[in-house]
Amino acid sequence: MIRTPWRRRDEPLDHAELARLLPAPGDPELSSDRLSGLEEHLMTEIRNEIRNEIRNLTPGAESLTPGAESLTPGAGGLAPGARNLTPDAGSGSRPTRRPGRRPVLVGAGAALLVAAAGVAALTGGPSGSGGPGSAAAPPAGTVPAPVVQVARGSTEGLAGAVADISGAAARTELPEPRPGQFLYVRSEVSWMVTWDGADGKNESYVEKLHPREVWMSPDGGTGWLMEPYKEAIDREGITLDGPGPSQPSLNAPSYDYLRTLPTDPDLLLKKIYDETEGEGNGPDQRAFTTIGDLLREQVVPPKLAAGLYRAAARIPGVVLVDDSADAIGRHGVAIARADEADGARTEWIFDRQTYTYLGERTVQTRDAEGVKEGTVRGHTAVTDRAVVDAIKQLPAAPAPGERSAPPTPTSTPTTSAGT
Structure with a gap:
């Protein structure tokens, strides 16, 4: 196919004139409600896509099973710049999900994860708030970490x-x-x-x-x-x-x-x-x-x-x-x-x-x-x-007036010995 060759423009462009002719640029900042909606939608798409990918895995393949890492971003509504250090993302923050069984992110699932990262970047604070990955306010849903005297x-x-x-x-x-x-x-x-x-x-x-x-x-x-x-x-x-x-x-x-x-x-x-x-x-x-x-x-x-x-x-x-x-x-x-x-x-x-x-x-x-x-x-x-006996079933609670419920054939005391 023959393409028309690009030629250098001989006459200079009047940028001021063009600026007057073009409409004013819009505000690139998205509202917080819109950002939250995008994040929620993307996370839903990620979860659905990963579940679909998992269903197609052959037995023995890595998967999101009990103990696998989760894609949860941590506390609900974390502000930009926050990094959740729950399992296994940092020494000292111990896993509630076992390492060694990783989620498989392939195809659209991986693409959606990248897209979610892009939305997280968009949620950065306004100019001068500390640069990319920073936030002017502490993460939502969090409190300052307690500080204690380190016992010997x-x-x-x-x-x-x-x-x-x-x-x-x-x-x-x-x-x-x-x-x-x-x-x-x-x-x-x-x-x-x-x-x-x-x-x-x-x-x-x-x-x-x-x-x-x-x-x-x-x-x-x-x-x-x-x-x-x-x-x-x-x-x-x-x-x-x-x-x-x-x-x-x-x-x-x-x-x-x-x-x-x-x-x-x-x-x-x-x-x-x-x-x-x-x-x-x-x-x-x-x-x-x-x-x-x-x-x-x-x-x-x-x-x-x-x-x-x-x-x-x-x-x-x-x-x-x-x-x-x-x-x-x-x-x-x-x-x-x-x-x-x-x-x-x-x-x-x-x-x-x-x-x-x-x-x-x-x-x-x-x-x-x-x-x-x-x-x-x-x-x-x-x-x-x-x-x-069933998922979502809770152990029997003490009857009114009782201090505590004794062990039953299907329940153990609250303070079982680490087991």
Whole structure:
């Protein structure tokens, strides 16, 4: 095809004249309502597209299954410049979803994710607010991160405390879930969001404390998550069902899988080191994190829970902290370890009298990565663990006038020993 060659224009352009003839340019800034609508629409399209892609995956392919990373952008309505440091985006903010099983973003799904990033860029504040990726106001739905005095940790008394904790875990009366039943865990959670402020300095904010409820079948194939605080999780929750059979592992366990693990602490620790080789910030930290992941949002067989605590005490760098507090303010002793890479210390907190698992807290032990010493990077509190008959079913509540409900064949006490 013959194209007309481009020729240099001989006469000069009168830009002033052209400016008078052309209409005035529009305002490139979108309204906040319009931006919110675009973001919500794009996130909905992303979720739908990924679900469609997942359905086409062959068995054995990577997928969004229970424990996989989520595309949730963190707290609902995070302002531009905010980065949600929930799972696994930053040391010290511990995952609520296991690493190792990544969502597959192909075709239109990947394109939509890029488009969502473009909308996030459009939501940057007005000129002079600190540049791209910054915001003049703190992220919506967040509060300043708590700052605490960093308590000293020591190996003194660690062995005795672990003996008490593992003994309490082994004695837990846990009903064995039957096929068709579901393991239920309810927690109060809050994780860090780093805000790139208008002055260019990082400010530490955390999500407002909010509930998180998970139902999971014993085989791990069926589940449900309710965390309405999260922008990309529907008010009624989202499915955790897998697209097909998957191979369970320490990074993506099911209750049935956990029952097959050895309870001897030495054998457990060897398996953990072998299976997590090459992950995380060094083998010792990854082993500690893996055990913590199992305790946070699982119902673990009692003897295995006891073995996990004893295995954790054998990891170099693990210490006992005399006083720590979970997300709802319950105090107790803690088994803890600081990540050598960034100084974030994760503490598993146990009741002083019953030695039952209360929750977890991650505290910054030194200034690093823009996070000041003493900053609480995240904390959780387990408020219920039970075995129920259906998704969205809640454990039986105490009758009016009763102080607490005794354990039933389908329910465990609120403070079950980390299991």
